[in-house]
Amino acid sequence: MLFNSFEFIFLFLPITFIIYFLLNRFRNQQYAIYWLVLSSLIFYGYFKLTYLAIITISIVVNFALSRVISSTNSRWRKTYMIIGVIFNIIILCYYKYTDFFIGNINSLFGTNFALLHLLLPLGLSFITFQQIAFIVDSYRDGTAHYKFSHYALFILFFPQLIAGPIVQHDEMLPQYDTKGNRKIIYEHVARGLFIFAIGLVKKVVIADTVGIWANEGFANYSNLSFIEAWITSLSYTVQLYYDFSGYSDMAIGLALLFNIKLPVNFYSPYKARNIQEFWKKWHMTLNRFLTTYVYFPLGGSRKGAFRTYINILIIFFISGFWHGAGWNFVLWGLMHGFASVVVRLFSKTRIKLPYLLSWFMTFQFVNIAWIYFRATSIEQANTIIAKMFTPNMTAITNFFTEPHTNFAQAGAFNILGLSFSDPIVIVVGLLITLVIAFTALNSIQLMDKMKFNWGAIIYTQFMIALVLVSIYYMQKNSIFLYFNF
Structure with missing residues (x-):
């Protein structure tokens, strides 16, 4: 269920x-x-x-x-x-x-x-x-x-x-x-239903829709062009974000209906400026568990710099292997581990990168690492990444002007007459969802701002609209990605 x-x-x-x-x-x-x-x-x-x-x-x-x-x-x-x-x-x-x-x-x-x-x-x-x-x-x-x-x-x-x-x-x-x-407690019911509705939209409207492009891209990975490889990677990055964020919102909302407060597990991780900050915002309770029950017992940062770096690599190795039984998951975990070590080493130089540059580097690292997380093999991931870094202006032009087969199956889905295989729909859809993730208030912030006065009527109407839209999309009824882990 x-x-x-x-x-x-x-x-x-x-x-x-x-x-x-x-x-x-x-x-x-x-x-x-x-x-x-x-x-x-x-x-x-x-x-x-x-x-x-x-x-x-x-x-x-x-x-x-x-x-x-x-x-x-x-x-x-x-x-x-x-x-x-x-x-x-x-x-x-x-x-x-x-x-x-x-x-x-x-x-x-x-x-x-x-x-x-x-x-x-x-x-x-x-x-x-x-x-x-x-x-x-x-x-x-x-x-x-x-x-x-x-x-x-x-x-x-x-x-x-x-x-x-x-x-x-x-x-x-x-x-x-x-x-x-x-x-x-009617305030809890209102807040719970509100954040549940937001999570439902994230899952069934955004994650499941963008996931169509990710699935098509990974299925046809050997034939992807330069721009199609980027669309594939960004589609999965967006899909996983809204899927896990949506589940986290729905879990908090459901628990709140019963007056139970769950810890926040997801807090705008794609706004992070480095990998350490990313892990303070993504799957926060997993990071807390590994820190409390693995990192600290190993000595944490109390036994010198080298031992600290080894401990960091150990917890990220465990994190990767915990997520899935495959070498691609292990590699994904170690990538984040080494990136965390690099961030620690760089912090000692006291050099401060411009905000936009540090954010962009962090997001692109996360985006590339997710390819190993999603891929069925390291070879598949390497192929997609190689295509991402083989620029081809002709491929970009052809993507918008010529029929292409790698996302053809997405054409079976459409809404308001817009085909999901249309290149404009794909690019605009990705841009909108990414801008929301980068700039908008997250659902926890929105819930905390919710006041019980006449303004609550607007929230209620908004929530009803979200639920109605979600019900339309629920016919697909797909599982949450983290159910697989």
């Missing part, structure tokens, strides 16, 4: 919302928690029932280990913590990386072991990091005071279950028992 599906918006969400607050009013908070857990299980099981067994076993084992770790003072506490971390890593590696390792063993040693073709349970990468953080925090601070139902909701809460944010127990579990959260 997807956030951008009819069954979610018009069936699952209203039923879950109404029953949750009815239980809060006529029974008690604990029954309402049970209902949210059950609803989240239904939401998760809708994708595939076998997922439920995997995630349920994982939750039970992790909660039991956290209780043992928190309630004992013996020297075995650290051992139990290590067991818990390894347990979670093994589950993730089995489902996500088994075929990757088998394939590489076959390539290296000429063996012919059969691939298992295991289906990765949705959200397992996010759930794994969240449960590892809880296990480690149980060792550091103790978590024995939490109820099992609250822990289950902490892991399963459907707005953040599939693709984050990666939340921490101390920012989430106390909210479940806050008395003021047990009734409908």
